[in-house]
Amino acid sequence: MGFRTDISERQRRFGDELRRMRNAAGLSSAEIGEVLGMKGPAVSHTEAGRLGLNLERLALWLDACNVTDPEYRTGLVALCNSNGKGWWSEYRPFVVPAALDLAEFESTATGLASYQTHLIPGLLQTRGYTEVIHEYTERKVEFRGKRQQVLTAEKAPPFHAVIHEAALHMMYGGPAVMREQLNHLIEMSRLPHVTIQILPFDCTVYASTDTAFVLLHGPHSRLDTVLLENPHGQTFLGDPEGVAAFRRKFDRLKGMALPPLDSTTSGPSAAFRDSWGMIQHVRYKLLER
Structure with a gap:
């Protein structure tokens, strides 16, 4: 061989x-x-x-x-x-290898958890938002759209996202794009396996929240993987101690974030102290722009 x-x-x-x-x-x-x-x-x-x-x-x-x-x-x-091949293989000439590896991990994951600081998580982005992020590169936009199908598949894995409030205020693409994006977060939260929480600016506890990451659960906890995102690129982490540290970090982030977005709520909550209220608050401010 x-x-x-x-x-x-x-x-x-x-x-x-x-x-x-x-x-x-x-x-x-x-x-x-x-x-x-x-x-x-x-x-x-x-x-x-x-x-x-x-x-x-x-x-x-x-x-x-x-x-x-x-x-x-x-x-x-x-x-x-695993032979490393799948629907993602045809995009090899157009995206970085780490993106292909992420798509492969997502295709077999038993659960997904994401923490993002200044961006909406890729699996929750609208096409308009993705186009801005990828500078209107069609094949990269198409690739992200294909990745997102993991959340609408027949046996979709549970997905939990903690998003820093900063990501809601970034005007990528302008107010119209961001309004559509915030509406999409509300729609995605209607899926029973999708949980979305917002980490507010006024959080008074520090949990080393500067690094975005994705936790990909395998069929056994010893096969969980973390994808770290940083200015120098993306790094996969698989050693048990390192992965366990990020599991603990995500659990802490969940505890620090506002209560999950509840799409069954009929309107913004008092004082905007849940994720639904926070998103609606930012959304209403965008209507004025």
Whole structure:
């Protein structure tokens, strides 16, 4: 089998999981290779994602490392079978690799959580808003629209978004675009699996809220992944301690944010102290512009 030339993040993550469980079991590359009938260098290439692993050898690897959790084993089988290809593959020439990897993770996620500071989360953006963000690059706009279908699929995963109030006030595209975007947030909140909360400016607790991130839940908590967004690009994080830290951070953000947007409310609430009231307040101000 030849080396992979394009390694997807899921394939890289599979290799990381193999290495973590081997180290936890106290086995060297040569020792696990002897169990699998592989040479040490082949084991290293497999853990780096450059080589695939068939299911028979995966089972031997898991048994040698005393991995018995059935959900974790099933999740690893899915990672093992991943070839990195899907509807997103046709967009490879038009978007950055991290966007392709994110689309692949979203396609298999059992749950999604997003914290955004100055932007509306990509899965909740209107086409007009996305066009401004992507400078009217048609294929990038089209790609984001395809990604959003994960929320309207038959078995859509639960999606929880915490959005900083700053994102509601950014006039990307002008008042008309933002009014449409705020209306769309209300409409999306009608979906039973979508939860939207606003983190207000007047929050008096600091929770290191400067970095936007997405938490992608896998079939087992050990297979959860975090996507960090920063000025230097996007970074995927899969080590258990790092992911656990962002789970705790998201739980804290949920507690600091206003109560979730309730689309069944007939009007803005008193003093705008819930997410519905906050969005309506900003929306009404836009009508004056």
